[in-house]
Amino acid sequence: xxxxxxxxxxxxxxxxxxxxxxxxxxxxxxxxxxxxxxxxxxxxxxxxxxxxxxxxxxxxxxxxxxxxxxxxxxxxxxxxxxxxxxxxxxxxxxxxxxxxxxxxxxxxxxxxxxxxxxxxxxxxxxxxxxxxxxxxxxxxxxxxxxxxxxxxxxxxxxxxxxxxxxxxxxxxxxxxxxxxxxxxxxxxxxxxxxxxxxxxxxxxxxxxxxxxxxxxxxxxxxxxxxxxxxxxxxxxxxxxxxxxxxxxxxxxxxxxxxxxxxxxxxxxxxxxxxxxxxxxxxxxxxxxxxxxxxxxxxxxxxxxxxxxxxxxxxxxx
Numbered sequence: 001x002x003x004x005x006x007x008x009x010x011x012x013x014x015x016x017x018x019x020x021x022x023x024x025x026x027x028x029x030x031x032x033x034x035x036x037x038x039x040x041x042x043x044x045x046x047x048x049x050x051x052x053x054x055x056x057x058x059x060x061x062x063x064x065x066x067x068x069x070x071x072x073x074x075x076x077x078x079x080x081x082x083x084x085x086x087x088x089x090x091x092x093x094x095x096x097x098x099x100x101x102x103x104x105x106x107x108x109x110x111x112x113x114x115x116x117x118x119x120x121x122x123x124x125x126x127x128x129x130x131x132x133x134x135x136x137x138x139x140x141x142x143x144x145x146x147x148x149x150x151x152x153x154x155x156x157x158x159x160x161x162x163x164x165x166x167x168x169x170x171x172x173x174x175x176x177x178x179x180x181x182x183x184x185x186x187x188x189x190x191x192x193x194x195x196x197x198x199x200x201x202x203x204x205x206x207x208x209x210x211x212x213x214x215x216x217x218x219x220x221x222x223x224x225x226x227x228x229x230x231x232x233x234x235x236x237x238x239x240x241x242x243x244x245x246x247x248x249x250x251x252x253x254x255x256x257x258x259x260x261x262x263x264x265x266x267x268x269x270x271x272x273x274x275x276x277x278x279x280x281x282x283x284x285x286x287x288x289x290x291x292x293x294x295x296x297x298x299x300x301x302x303x304x305x306x307x308x309x310x311x312x313x314x315x316x317x
């Protein structure tokens with residue numbers, strides 16, 4: 001070991017006597033050290049950024065799930081209140097569709113005009129009796145049979161709806177069901193309150209379940225697989241979505257381009273069928289954008305670390 005140290009000292013002494021060789025060696029070693037340090041720091045900061053973006057995705061998906069469940073609860077609460085209305089129960093019991101429709105029309109108008117919420121739709125089902133215009137008979141029949149409320153997302157003639165259905169009871173016997181729904185696009189407002197972008201994109205084959213009036217002029221294809229109700233959303237974000245590589249998005253879980261950070265969550269209907277995706281994100285130019293904050297922090301750390309490493313290398317020589 002001692003002889004190795006003596007060899008290093010002798011080599012350095014020889015190099016110092018040869019000024020040209022000494023400065024060439026010094027420059028080469030310093031440059032290699034700086035380049036290696038840049039590579040290591042970039043690798044470390046890139047991994048930190050990646051983990052930060054994944055954590056942001058986890059938060060976004062968690063918020064989405066919480067919002068959807070809060071809407072389920074809200075819809076079921078509205079349904080539970082209306083389903084015990086005596087006039088409504090009598091109409092269901094007597095299978096008086098005209099009377100029930102008129103009553104629900106008044107109740108719906110009252111709720112939509114006075115409550116600070118996105119418009120609700122209320123529909124009723126009568127046990128062993130078909131009601132014109134209703135679509136979710138399979139779900140309603142299950143609710144009537146089990147006497148248990150249920151919720152989920154459906155695609156029907158009126159679009160993509162967040163749904164809650166409650167049984168209508170008379171003397172502890174289920175005589176019908178009440179359906180309360182809201183458009184899935186209502187979630188956009190909730191995300192915008194948090195300074196986030198939100199767009200629901202529908203699997204294009206699902207369009208066959210909508211009536212022509214609802215989908216014509218409202219939905220636009222963004223690729224071979226998905227379509228978007230473009231009137232509902234900010235054009236710059238859904239135009240950004242149309243440029244995304246969805247294969248990369250599914251692998252990486254997010255895409256961070258110069259304009260938007262974008263992540264996603266798959267959406268399934270009440271029967272467990274995949275019907276589309278929710279795209280969430282942030283404008284990277286926003287002053288409070290976590291992407292900008294993350295980049296600024298990483299750049300600051302990188303600059304300080306590089307300065308310290310360069311100073312250390314120069315000091316050593």
